[in-house]
Amino acid sequence: xxxxxxxxxxxxxxxxxxxxxxxxxxxxxxxxxxxxxxxxxxxxxxxxxxxxxxxxxxxxxxxxxxxxxxxxxxxxxxxxxxxxxxxxxxxxxxxxx
Numbered sequence: 001x002x003x004x005x006x007x008x009x010x011x012x013x014x015x016x017x018x019x020x021x022x023x024x025x026x027x028x029x030x031x032x033x034x035x036x037x038x039x040x041x042x043x044x045x046x047x048x049x050x051x052x053x054x055x056x057x058x059x060x061x062x063x064x065x066x067x068x069x070x071x072x073x074x075x076x077x078x079x080x081x082x083x084x085x086x087x088x089x090x091x092x093x094x095x096x097x
Contacts, residue, residue, distance in 0.1 A: 003030075037078060047085035054079045 010022040042052040061072040
């Protein structure tokens, strides 16, 4: 599902909301999650999952063009961990073709 599909689904499910209202709600939620993660925090949505950060330590990488070793600095990368309810629904559901 894309962001625009989520906005449309939210507007369809709640007729009082216009597309603009739905877009604002989705934007506020996603911005709040991104802001929390940018400050090193974690966001948990019960039954769905949690969004957090993983630290990747510095390492030596390789330039694929010429094979020269280059240092890759350490960095934080976002990660998602599915909740129990989401995992159960995915395991028991049938995939769509």
